[in-house]
Amino acid sequence: MKIPAMEQTESIHDVLCDVCGESTRVEGYGLQFGTLHASWGYGSTHDGERYEVHLCEPCFFRTISGLRRECMVNFMFSEEDKDLSDFGRVARDDFFNDGGTSTS
Numbered sequence: 008m009k010i011p012a013m014e015q016t017e018s019i020h021d022v023l024c025d026v027c028g029e030s031t032r033v034e035g036y037g038l039q040f041g042t043l044h045a046s047w048g049y050g051s052t053h054d055g056e057r058y059e060v061h062l063c064e065p066c067f068f069r070t071i072s073g074l075r076r077e078c079m080v081n082f083m084f085s086e087e088d089k090d091l092s093d094f095g096r097v098a099r100d101d102f103f104n105d106g107g108t109s110t111s
């Protein structure tokens with residue numbers, strides 16, 4: 008949930024976690040949150056529906072952990088040995104967010 012600032016400019020003052028309601032602002036470092044989003048289109052069961060869930064760091068990693076567990080169960084009896092230690096991560100040491108999506 009994005010909380011707009013009371014100024015005339017369209018800036019985001021804070022983003023509250025949609026799961027626990029905590030602020031995602033880290034004092035001195037700005038907003039730190041993850042986003043789960045989807046825009047379902049033609050051919051999908053949820054055609055025309057858009058979803059956006061903002062998650063604080065603990066809730067994000069709890070969600071990732073749940074998905075990883077589900078993935079583990081799905082591939083439990085498969086031949087291939089799936090490495091799930093970096094499940095969902097697409098970059099590492101990307102401190103300036105130049106390899107990922109911007110959240111600012």
Ligand SMILES: [Zn+2]
Pocket residue numbers: 024025026027028029062063064065066067
């Ligand atoms: Zn949270």
